[in-house]
Amino acid sequence: MTSSCMKTPEYESFSRWFGSYLLFAALATSGGVMAESFIQKGFEGALHYDRMGSYVTTIALPYILVNLLYSLTQFRMNLTNILLKVSVSCGLSLTLVALTSDVKPLFREDLDVVLYSLGAFTCIMLARDIVRNIPLALPGLVNRVLVVGNDGFMKEMENLIGGSNRHFQVAGTYPFPGPRPEPAASQVEDIFATAKALRADKVVISLAERRGVFPLQDMLNCKLSGIEVLDAPGIYERITGKLLLENINPSWFIFCSGFKITFVLRAVKRLVDIVCSVLGLLLSLPFAPFVLLAIRLDSPGPVFFRQERVGQGDKPFVLYKLRTMRQDAEQGTGAVWASQSDPRVTRLGQFLRKSRIDEIPQLINVLRGEMSLVGPRPERPEFVQKLKEIIPYYSERHFVKPGVTGWAQVRYPYGASVEDALEKLRYDLYYIKNISMFLDLSIILRTVAVVLLRKGAR
Secondary structure, three states, rough: OOOOOOOOHHHHHHHHHHHHHHHHHHHHHHHHHHHHHHHHHHHHHHHHHOOOHHHHHHHHHHHHHHHHHHHHHHOOHHHHHHHHHHHHHHHHHHHHHHHHHOOOOOOHHHHHHHHHHHHHHHHHHHHHHHOOEEEOOOOOOOOEEEEEEEHHHHHHHHHHHHHHOEEEEEEEEEEEOOOOOOHHHHHHOOOHHHHHHOOOOEEEEEOOOOOOOOHHHHHOOOOOOOOOEEOOOOOOHHHOOOOOHHHOOHHHHHHHOOOOOOHEEEEEEEHHHHHHHHHHHHHHHHHHHHHHHHHHHHOOOEEEEEEEOOOOOEEEEEEEEEEEEOOOOOOOOOOOOOOOOOOOOOEEHHHHHHHHHHHHOOHHHHHHHOEEEEEOOOOOOOHHHHHHHOOOHHHHHOOOEEEOOOOHHHOOOOOHHHHHHHHHHHHHHHHHOOOOOHHHHHHHHHHHHHHHOOOOOO
């Protein structure tokens, strides 16, 4: 059995991003400082510049922070967003240099250094953003994949890999079990030789029945030679950030990597929950009277909304929100899913939902330990009972605390059906499998982008 033992796509993407930006930051800023010093003081001055470290830090740090936000929130890199990113980075750099200068007004020398460094940095960043959006698979920057399986599977994999934002490309296909592919039949004897001939970095294999036909020696040869071997759920997870539930059985859950919450992770996550929820409640206190009064004036009924939800371990708890619907919203209908343009939502409720202000009382649930800042969204008991009967592995999402925001909320549009619940479960189980503080940080930053910039899930 092949398990998808791998680092998460979020971690791999961040590692590549962080390494490249640290390198760009050091080279661009150092080059700008040395160029200014050479023009002003000559060759000796450029080699003995005593403020190199402080300039590298104050000029590069804003670029790194701004690009981190853009990277994690997955903004579309059109010309407007690129120019906005560069403008914000330059403004923050100038402000930081001004605040850390010996004298508050910038010396002429300081200003020259900043301008030279920002010019070099901006050119590199623009070039990097432009190259990233060129629809070319540059050698060495993409994963070449050999797809092994039947014809129907190979077509599905080609479509999946083709939409992977150029991180993967199909190097070739190998029908198995069945006749050798043409024209390679006369030249290549096995899957391993085909992978080497095509310079494949990965082999993806999926068979309807593995007993008696699984190419064990070929896969072992690939693995030992440094070619990564993935099954269909593995490549699907890596490309899409969700799980392929149709091809997963209970033994996959048992033997695959992930689904591991250590004591340290649990403790750190709880500490972050407490600190952030306390800060969130304190920051919202000055505005609370105005919001509560507005809700009272907008429509009759209580200001707060209380509803039973299913939490960790299938234990019910009472969730708190600001009321956004009419008081008689479910009179005569019983429990029904809320839709994106729900007629039961009040005028003020529409604003509260779009701005996520109605979610603030859930920080009380976080403080009480019933919820976490990040996790699968808690569902109502009536829906959970129905979904457990229809959707396999739905109960597994309750092995962690529900969250105020989650991976499904930042990756999938608003949904109100069984099909939407299935699709969100794919993301929820991906989160539980790959749970980490970095993934939590990524989700929080994406949520901030959704709230402040009105960017929906992609």
